[in-house]
Amino acid sequence: xxxxxxxxxxxxxxxxxxxxxxxxxxxxxxxxxxxxxxxxxxxxxxxxxxxxxxxxxxxxxxxxxxxxxxxxxxxxxxxxxxxxxxxxxxxxxxxxxxxxxxxxxxxxxxxxxxxxxxxxxxxxxxxxxxxxxxxxxxxxxxxxxxxxxxxxxxxxxxxxxxxxxxxxxxxxxxxxxxxxxxxxxxxxxxxxxxxxxxxxxxxxxxxxxxxxxxxxxxxxxxxxxxxxxxxxxxxxxxxxxxxxxxxxxxxxxxxxxxxxxxxxxxxxxxxxxxxxxxxxxxxxxxxxxxxxxxxxxxxxxxxxxxxxxxxxxxxxxxxxxxxxxxxxxxxxxxxxxxxxxxxxxxxxxxxxxxxxxxxxxx
Amino acid sequence: xxxxxxxxxxxxxxxxxxxxxxxxxxxxxxxxxxxxxxxxxxxxxxxxxxxxxxxxxxxxxxxxxxxxxxxxxxxxxxxxxxxxxxxxxxxxxxxxxxxxxxxxxxxxxxxxxxxxxxxxxxxxxxxxxxxxxxxxxxxxxxxxxxxxxxxxxxxxxxxxxxxxxxxxxxxxxxxxxxxxxxxxxxxxxxxxxxxxxxxxxxxxxxxxxxxxxxxxxxxxxxxxxxxxxxxxxxxxxxxxxxxxxxxxxxxxxxxxxxxxxxxxxxxxxxxxxxxxxxxxxxxxxxxx
Numbered sequence: 099x100x101x102x103x104x105x106x107x108x109x110x111x112x113x114x115x116x117x118x119x120x121x122x123x124x125x126x127x128x129x130x131x132x133x134x135x136x137x138x139x140x141x142x143x144x145x146x147x148x149x150x151x152x153x154x155x156x157x158x159x160x161x162x163x164x165x166x167x168x169x170x171x172x173x174x175x176x177x178x179x180x181x182x183x184x185x186x187x188x189x190x191x192x193x194x195x196x197x198x199x200x201x202x203x204x205x206x207x208x209x210x211x212x213x214x215x216x217x218x219x220x221x222x223x224x225x226x227x228x229x230x231x232x233x234x235x236x237x238x239x240x241x242x243x244x245x246x247x248x249x250x251x252x253x254x255x256x257x258x259x260x261x262x263x264x265x266x267x268x269x270x271x272x273x274x275x276x277x278x279x280x281x282x283x284x285x286x287x288x289x290x291x292x293x294x295x296x297x298x299x300x301x302x303x304x305x306x307x308x309x310x311x312x313x314x315x316x317x318x319x320x321x322x323x324x325x326x327x328x329x330x331x332x333x334x335x336x337x338x339x340x341x342x343x344x345x346x347x348x349x350x351x352x353x354x355x356x357x358x359x360x361x362x363x364x365x366x367x368x369x370x371x372x373x374x375x376x377x378x379x380x381x382x383x384x385x386x387x388x389x390x391x392x393x394x395x396x397x398x399x400x401x402x403x404x405x406x407x408x409x410x411x412x413x414x415x416x417x418x419x420x421x422x423x424x425x426x427x428x429x430x431x432x433x434x435x436x437x438x439x440x441x442x443x444x445x446x447x448x449x450x451x452x453x454x455x456x457x458x459x460x
Numbered sequence: 461x462x463x464x465x466x467x468x469x470x471x472x473x474x475x476x477x478x479x480x481x482x483x484x485x486x487x488x489x490x491x492x493x494x495x496x497x498x499x500x501x502x503x504x505x506x507x508x509x510x511x512x513x514x515x516x517x518x519x520x521x522x523x524x525x526x527x528x529x530x531x532x533x534x535x536x537x538x539x540x541x542x543x544x545x546x547x548x549x550x551x552x553x554x555x556x557x558x559x560x561x562x563x564x565x566x567x568x569x570x571x572x573x574x575x576x577x578x579x580x581x582x583x584x585x586x587x588x589x590x591x592x593x594x595x596x597x598x599x600x601x602x603x604x605x606x607x608x609x610x611x612x613x614x615x616x617x618x619x620x621x622x623x624x625x626x627x628x629x630x631x632x633x634x635x636x637x638x639x640x641x642x643x644x645x646x647x648x649x650x651x652x653x654x655x656x657x658x659x660x661x662x663x664x665x666x667x668x669x670x671x672x673x674x675x676x677x678x679x680x681x682x683x684x685x686x687x688x689x690x691x692x693x694x695x696x697x698x699x700x701x702x703x704x705x706x707x708x709x710x711x712x713x714x715x716x717x718x719x720x721x722x723x724x725x726x727x728x729x730x731x732x733x734x735x736x737x738x739x740x741x742x743x744x745x746x747x748x
Contacts (some may be wrong), residue, residue: 154645155648176645202656
C-alpha cells in the first residue's frame with residue numbers, strides 16, 4: 099500500500115496536440131493519501147476514465163510522473179503496479195467457474211495452489227460468493243459478475259489501490275445501494291486506497307471521504323462533500339453538486355460593492371477584485387440560501403415544485419432565473435415578490451473561480 | 461387455463477415461404493427419393509426396386525473409397541483452415557485505415573467464381589507453363605499434379621485453403637471485434653499472459669462464430685465439386701474423386717439414376733448427421 103502521487107500529469111490522445119482542446123488531461127498535480135476513499139466526479143468526457151487508466155497503467159501519460167509511495171511507476175505495465183480495477187461493464191472469464199475467476203490473477207503470478215485456495219476462500223466469504231464458488235461465472239447476474247471483478251482485485255494481498263470505473267452502471271437500482279455499502283465495508287476491512295469514478299453525485303457523496311470534481315480535463319475542486327456544497331471553488335462545482343444546483347448570476351462591481359440584477363448583494367468583496375478588471379464576474383448562491391424578503395431583487399414567481407420536505411420555487415428577474423428552496427412550512431408568495439441572499443453564503447466568482455476571503459482565486 | 465380465440469389466418473402469411481421451400485427443397489428432394497427406390501430406363505418407365513440401390517451403394521468399394529477420400533480431404537482442410545484463419549484474424553489490426561484494406565484483401569478470394577478458381581489453379585500449377593509448377597520443378601522437386609496423386613492432393617488442398625481460409629478469417633475477426641476493451645484491460649491488470657488472453661478471452665468469445673465457420677467449411681468441403689473437377693477432373697486415376705465427383709460420374713456419366721439418387725441421399729444424411737453431432741457437442745455447455 100502506498101500513497102499515490104500524480105506529478106504534472108498531462109495527457110492527449112492525439113499524436114501532436116496543438117491547442118488546449120486537444121488535451122484530455124491538462125496539467126494535474128494530485129496526492130491520493132494511502133487508505134483514502136476518493137470519488138472522482140464529473141460529467142461524461144471530462145477525463146475521469148483517462149485519469150484512472152493512467153493510475154492503473156493502462157495508459158501512459160503524455161507528460162508527467164506517477165509515483166506509488168517514493169517509487170516512480172510511470173513506465174510500469176499494469177500487472178506490475180499491484181492495482182485492481184473494476185470496469186463499468188463486468189468482466190468475467192466466461193468459461194471459468196467463479197473459483198477459477200478469483201484464482202486467475204494469483205495463478206498468473208505463479209502462486210502455489212494452497213495459497214491460492216486460502217486467498218480465494220477468504221475473499222469469496224468477504225464478497226458473499228462462497229455458495230456459488232463452483233458455478234460457471236457466466237451464469238451469474240450483473241451484480242454477481244461485478245463482485246467477481248472486484249474479488250479478482252481484492253484477492254491479491256499486495257494491492258496498492260482499487261479503482262472503480264462507474265461500477266454500478268449496469269446494476270439494478272435496488273442492488274446498487276447494497277453493493278455500495280458492501281464497498282464501504284470492504285474499504286474499512288481491506289484498508290486499500292479506493293478511487294471511485296462516477297457521474298452520480300449521490301454515489302460519490304455516500305462512498306467517499308474526499309470528492310474530487312473534474313471538469314474539462316482539470317480537477318476543479320477536491321474536498322469533503324460539505325466543502326463542495328458550501329464553498330464550491332468553481333461555478334461548475336456549484337452547478338454540478340446539489341439538486342437543484344447553485345444560482346449563478348452575472349454581476350458587476352459598483353463603488354466597491356457587488357451588484358447583480360440591479361441590487362447590491364455583497365458589500366465587502368468588491369474592493370478585492372478591483373484590480374482584476376476585465377474579468378467575468380458572477381455571483382453564486384445556493385437555492386437553500388435564497389429567501390423571500392421585503393428588500394431585495396424584484397422577481398416574479400413562476401412555478402413551485404414539491405420535492406417532499408422541500409419546495410423548489412422558480413422565480414424570474416427579467417430574463418434571469420433564480421431558484422429558491424423553501425422548507426414545506428414556509429409560505430410561498432404569489433405573483434411578484436422580492437428575494438435576498440444570505441451574504442455569508444454568497445460567493446463571488448471571477449472567471450468562474452471563487453474569490454476567497456483573502457482575495458485569492460479558489 | 462386461459463382460453464384464447466384461435467385465429468388461423470396467420471397461416472396465410474407463411475404460405476409464400478412454405479411454397480418457396482416446397483419448390484426449391486422438398487419437391488426436388490422427394491424426386492430424388494422417388495428415383496432412389498426405382499429403376500428407370502427412360503420413357504417414364506419405372507420399376508420398383510425397394511432398398512436395393514442403397515444396399516448396393518453401401519457395399520460398393522467405390523463408394524467407400526470416395527467416402528474415405530472425402531473425409532480425409534475435409535479433415536485436412538478443417539485442420540489447416542480453422543487454426544490458420546484464427547491466426548490471421550488475430551494478426552489483423554483492430555482499428556485504423558488498414559482495417560478496410562485487410563478486409564477487402566481477405567474478401568477477394570471469396571468473390572471469385574468457383575470454376576475460375578479451378579481454372580486459375582490449373583494454369584498456376586501446370587508443370588510446364590504454370591508459375592507454381594515451374595518454380596517447384598526448378599527447385600529440383602518432381603512436381604506434376606496431373607501424374608502424381610500426392611501432388612494432386614497437395615494442389616487441391618492448397619487451392620481450397622487459398623479459396624476458403626478468408627471465410628474463417630472474416631468470421632473470427634467479427635468474433636474478435638465484438639470483445640470489449642475492458643476484457644483486455646482487466647487481463648492486463650490480472651497479469652494474464654498472451655496465451656491466457658487467447659485461451660480465456662478470445663477463444664471463448666469466438667466460440668460461436670468458429671462453430672459456424674467449422675459447420676460451413678465442413679458442409680461446403682463435403683460437397684466440393686467444381687474446383688477439383690476443373691483442376692484435376694478427379695484424377696490422376698481416381699485420386700481426387702470426391703463424393704460429388706463420383707456422384708456426377710454415376711448419374712450423368714453412366715446414367716445410373718437409381719444408385720445416384722440413393723448415393724445422394726446417403727451422402728445428404730451423412731452431412732446432416734455429422735453437422736448435428738458437431739453442433740450438439742459444441743453447444744452442450746452453453747447456457748447454464
